[in-house]
Amino acid sequence: MNRIVAALVLAGAAIAAARADTYGRHERVRVQATPGIEIVGRLDPAAPASLLAARDVKYFNRQGGMWVRFTIDNGGVLAGSRLTLERPLIRDQKRRQRDGSIEHRPLVALALCIGRAPIEAALSLSERSGYTAPLVLGAPEIARLGAVDAAREYTIEPSCGGSAELPLAPAAAERTPSAVPAPRGSRRFSCDGRQYCSQMNSRAEAEFFVAHCGPTQMDGDNDGIPCENDSRW
The missing domain is CATH 2.40.70.10 (Acid Proteases)
Incomplete structure (x- = not known):
């Protein structure tokens, strides 16, 4: 117990010295x-x-x-x-x-x-x-x-x-989790390099790619809503 207390005191002193x-x-x-x-x-x-x-x-x-x-x-x-x-x-x-x-x-x-x-x-x-x-x-x-x-x-x-x-x-x-999980209901999607609205099969898939798959070409006005002008949905 004394060793633990001493270690904690030393650690606290080191932090205090660094902050000083x-x-x-x-x-x-x-x-x-x-x-x-x-x-x-x-x-x-x-x-x-x-x-x-x-x-x-x-x-x-x-x-x-x-x-x-x-x-x-x-x-x-x-x-x-x-x-x-x-x-x-x-x-x-x-x-x-x-x-x-x-x-x-x-x-x-x-x-x-x-x-x-x-x-x-x-x-x-x-x-x-x-x-x-x-x-x-x-x-x-x-x-x-x-x-x-x-x-x-x-x-x-x-x-x-x-x-x-x-x-x-x-x-x-x-x-900073070791892996950023996909939101519930989107587990059927996975990042595979696609970047364009024409490559998406649904609005939900486009939203998943924009949120989790790095830079894409699906939100040109940067308002968080991908593929707004896609007439398929």
Whole structure:
């Protein structure tokens, strides 16, 4: 019992110490995977959400749920500068661009190490180029870290005790199931690569594909109602 109490006290002290750290505007962040990878993160308390620049983003189906495969590139020239990961899809986010097109940004959870603080972050993946830092940590993640001094840079090296992937915290586990189940009544449908209304057999099937099968061409006005002009139903 004394050992358990001591362990809990030490864990609490470590968390408190990590939260007491003051971080700079930019910090090196380690993605906790096997193997891991270090990338530059911009800490922006004004950003409402967090974003990760990724390459080769692909949706795929695994055991009835939607997953995402993507590659992180830290811009290095040595071996280990790229890492490809697969994660369950939390939500498919849509962003309308200035040219009127729609950008799909899958939301996934990743274990990160910033300074001495291991956190589970919900990150929107974007394939757009030109980001100053490949990772932007917004208000939800910074609230779990501590203070940010925009006048400082690269103050704390990531040191969370190894590069192995961290287990999901309970809250993250609740919002990130290992497989996203299809809604009841739609189990007869499955993601098979179809994208167009002409390939659908019913409105229910079109709604399933838009909700669970990644980017499609069935909701052009982005109002959540697919195939509105299909005269078959």
